[in-house]
Amino acid sequence: MGKLTEILSLAQARGKALGRPYQGELTPQEAGDLLRLAPGAKIVDVRTRAEWDWVGRVAGAVEIEWNQYPGGVRNPNFMAELKRQVDPEALVMFLCRSGVRSVAAAAAATEAGYNSCYNILEGFEGDKDANGHRNTIGGWRKAGMPWIQG
DSSP states (O other), rough: OOOHHHHHHHHHHHHHHHOOOSEEEEEEHHHHHHHHSSTTTTEEOOHHHHHHTTOOTTTTTTOOSSSSTOOBBBBBTHHHHHHHHHHHHHHEEEOSSSSHHHHHHHHHHTTOSSSEEEETTTTTBOOOTOOOOOOOSSSTTTOOOOOOOO
C-alpha cells in the first residue's frame, strides 16, 4: 500500500468511527503529506479574515470564511465561493482554528457534491491548554507545518 492510500485509509477509518458524513479526518501532518502527494489537493481555510491577518495563514490555502468577521454570522456565499475556487473533483481538506467550523464546512461541501472532503483535526491553533492558551496542544502550527504570519 502506498503512502497516499495509507493516509486516506486511516483518515476514512477515523471519519467512520466519528460518524462523519464526509470522507475522513486527517492529522495536520497527514494533510501536509497529502498536499505533496496528491496533485490538485487543496486546503480550504474557513477561519475569519481577522484570524488569517492576526494569527497566521497557511500559504497557498484557499481562504473562505465560514462565519463572517465581525459578527460571526454564517457566510451566505460560502458555497458559491467554494464552487468558484475549488474543483468539486479535488481532494479538499478543510481547516479552521480548532477543528469545529471545518467539520461543518466539510459536511456542507459533501452535501453540495464535493466527493473527497476531509477535515483537518486540531485545526490551525489546536485546543486551549489549562491556562486557556492555544498553540500548545495540537494544531497545524504546533505540528510544525508551514505557515506565515498575517
